[in-house]
Amino acid sequence: MLSIARIGAIVFKELKQLSRDRITFGMIVMIPFVQLMLFGYAINTDVRHVPVGLIDNSNSSLSRQLIQDLEASQVVDFQFHFESLTQAEAAITQGKVNAVLYLPDDFNRRVIDKERDATAAPVGQWITDASDPMLTNAIKGLRQMPIGIRGVPVREAPTAVYEVVSYFNPEQRSAVNIVPGLIAIILTMTMILFTSAAIVREREQGNMEFLITTPVRPLELMLGKILPYIFIGLFQMCIILLLGHWLFAVPLPTHIVSLFIVTLSFILASLALGLLISTKAKTQLQAMQMTVFVLLPSILLSGFMFPYVAMPVPAQWIAEALPATHFVRMIRGVVLRGAEWTDLLGDMACLLIFATVGIVIATLNFKKRLD
């Protein structure tokens, strides 16, 4: 039989210790705050102001007008004028510019040809670095930009084959997608690290030798260690969502109950992972290293930064094994698409199974012995 009094004693003790550990206590608030500011402002998939160079051999009013049109699009910034291709290539190698626009001597004639016949040869050439696909894609987008003499489009742009309707993020702001995902990353980091360190610390400081001679049961100890961090996790989630709402106008979810249910299942899964680590790690440093081992794939494979669907199948398998992947899917559903937890049962089930299995294995692994 589990003793509620013993679990309560451990929870109470854990909270007391936590409230006296100023730095850890501060980190609970500071980690979400700082990370949110960093990622919210810094990560932007909407590429602007790519530094580019220009070789203008035609040197005509028409070419100057084209340059102004391009700069007005804000996609590129013409920062250098080169005389020759060799200079331009050197600048690309040195990383001064990401691309160079080459306008030939017969630019004006090419524009007139193009006006008459849309299939005529191109009017100029973009030479791109292309080592960063995202920047190159931005430049490629310029290919379709209409040109014309004195600002008058030569021809009506062809009508689109499909029409695209943006349902949930019509302005296409990155922050709206990043902020909910950030909850997954921050909770992965703090939940796993705090729990794993909490048990390893007892072992490192010698408290465990006393604790295992008492009648306390492994499951009581595990639950007592986990419970305080559930509240901390939910608290961090609230900080991130509220700050995200005020700073980045990320919408607040309509189904608050779903939000808590979904977050709770993820917190449990992360804490279970933390407990698993704690049964293996001998020192707090090792616990930290193992946390980073889980954290990096969680950032890169969970769909937080790169779309899950774009990953090769083996990477998707790995991603499926990470609690963060399921949570990123669910929290975006709940916060951005107004989904309820009943719409996300598959991912919920994965996290709850993960949590149960994790806690059971951690409890079985935890021996009240020193050998």
Place this chain on the structure above:
Amino acid sequence: MTEWVIEAEGMTRQFGDYLAVNNVDLKVPKGCIYGFLGPNGCGKSTTIRLLTGLLTPTHGKIRVLGCELPQDAEKLREHIGYMTQKFSLYENLTLIENLQFVAKIYGVNSIAAKTRIEELLSLYHLVDKQKVMAGSLSGGQRQRLALAAATLHKPSLLFLDEPTSAVDPENRREFWERLFDLSDAGTSIIVSTHYMDEAERCHRLAILEAGEKRADGSPDELMEKMHADVVEISGENLRQVKRILLEQSQVLSAAQIGIRLRVLLKKDHLSLLDSLRQSHRLTIEYQQVRPSLEDVFVANTGTAYAQHR
């Protein structure tokens, strides 16, 4: 018939190739203070950990308070108290918070816990320290707190692993007074130490070395049973005398104490000293004295033990 709180037969514990405890037989009668005396690394802590069920023995039978170890370890835990060598309570909890935590872990109900904690605080002179963080207590205070925590649930068997290693003599005396109180109230106590004066206070002793039990019994029995004579020598050039003595195979050990040499001789070889005095023209006086526990310890460990065998 004597009631045994601990019965161990052929208790052995191996770590890899290293034999930490080798084939030790122990019998500890109820209500006694039983000491493990031995140098550092002799297996005292390992023995205590085996007896508390924290380590599984490689071989041997262990029965503590009627519980077979390691199977019944969990049942045993409610009846024993264990004070670890290193302070193992929470340094960033106050003294009283630590005791309250321990009370809840042992399932002492809150009203009983309150009176018990007050009782312990006044018994161990900790009343005015109850709001102090355990980490800022002095060595003696920490040790009294640890003893209070280990006895909070009134265990019938108490294990103390080098309890006084960080404590001044004054506090040590006081500490032993408390141990005798506990013993008087019926608690059996196992204590490990490397201090002779502490060992002398135990009702019974086992001398351990290199994982083996070298001797056991009450301090008086051990002194009587000793397989050597103790002689004190005074005179000139004691350093040289010591060198000469140590070359003799009958001499088990010689140590200078102030202006005298304390020498352990194999039994019935006192005449050796007379012959040495003549052959080396030494100006020395000698006198056979009553053995102390330290002599017992020296005779039973190290080179003296090897020579005797």
